[in-house]
Amino acid sequence: MVALLWCASLVLLLAPLLRPVPAHGADIVEVLSTGQSWDLFTNPDGTGLYHEILNAVFALHAIPVRHEYATSDRAEELVRLGQADMMICDDMVSPPLVMARHPMYENAYHVFFSRGRIPDWQGPQSLLDRLVLSQPGYYVQENFPVPVRIKYVANGAQGLGMVLLGRADAYVDDMAFIRKSIAENTIPFDMLDYEIRQVGVRSYHPLFNTSPRGQAIMELYDEGMRTLHQNGGLKAIYEKWGHPYPDFDKY
Template identity: 30%
Template sequence: MRDGGGKHISTRGIFLLSVFVHLCWVSIACPQPQSEINSIRIATPSWENVTKKDGTGLYFDILHKVYDPLQITIAYKIVPWKRAMLMLEHREADALPGGYFVPKDQASDIFPRYPIGGETLCVLSKKGKISEWKGQQSIAGKRIVWIRDYNFHKFLDVQVRWWEIDHEYQGWKLVDIGRVDFYMDNLNFLNRYIRAKTIDRDQYDIHIVVQKALYLRFADTPRSRQLIERYDSIMPSLIETGELKKLFEKWGFPYPSFAPRVDD
């Protein structure tokens, strides 16, 4: 084939030219990868007033506050904790809310700078089991149970004899019959169980062991890094305007510290 000036244009040249034009068109017409994210995939257990099965709760409200203005929808699956962790590992989910921060040299997941909530970890015992509470020293060497995969031993400064259980009612029962000294769990969950089962609170002691910040735990992917960037860029304004505090009040939770994490 020849052009109007009589110069020869080879078939190979036409092909290369068409490829070049196509690539230029794609680079203009297609959005950058950052703008392609239109959803965040959440895997989480169902926690009362935190992550309810109907997609409501404290954490879901926070996620909507962060991502709705960016036109990023919240897609979620309610699954047990262990299944949620596996979904992160297999990249079937972007994030799991309510996880503890783990340094990057010890975990395959990544975390934003700002937490999504806080947790007060307590031990439950029969009334009078401990005559004088001396903090964690009071549980040193004692028999303690907690829910499977919660790994509370990592946050203790003392050695304890610990076992894992599958359901919270097992922890209460083991304490009642004296098989263990303590059942360890989140203070909110202990209070929820007391209300739900109309338990006589005066028959038990509850002591605070440690307080921890809770984070969105993300799979380590480029997509997650963009979602984290957006989360960390919006959380400060939610804190400063008081919007975040209102959400905690709405769902009946104490407002924790939202200082950004500085350690990696």
């Protein structure tokens, strides 16, 4: 009987040590984000919408943020392996990663196409079985309400160029990237022969690991986004970079 009581007492004493102890903001001395380098979002010099949002969010806890540039696939792998804290950003998530509640970007996406290839636009259904070009990993079948044939190209300018040369039906992207691709294009064309039409709207969220550290950092991120939204600091960052302000109240 004494032995049983001793064992029970020992279990009670050790129980707190056997449970995973979540990390707290005070335990985190740096946050490592990862993702691609995008103009006006994650500029190589540390400026851009995403960089400034994260700096402001974690500055609320005096935590510096460091960024490692990587492709989207590699960035997700780094977070899965625990070698980075958060991937910025994506509109979809696959286990074991989880998505933060609040987005960093929310915007419509469009297709650029020739009137000759699609003469009578009837909405996204006009893309049924069409060959649609996308920057690597940016868009997948789930972003379209009808089946399409997606092909990844090196960048937006290449996608736009292939449409101009008649090698594809459409090029899909955010309007800012379509404009950038048009500006970088070297193939002469008349815009009257082409159209840009909206396909859908999506929001882009940071992705996190499900480890105690990952969950703690995600909580700090979501709390910080709410705080900055409420005090107006977040809107000022979006206005500075000329990006649309998400409807944070619906998240």
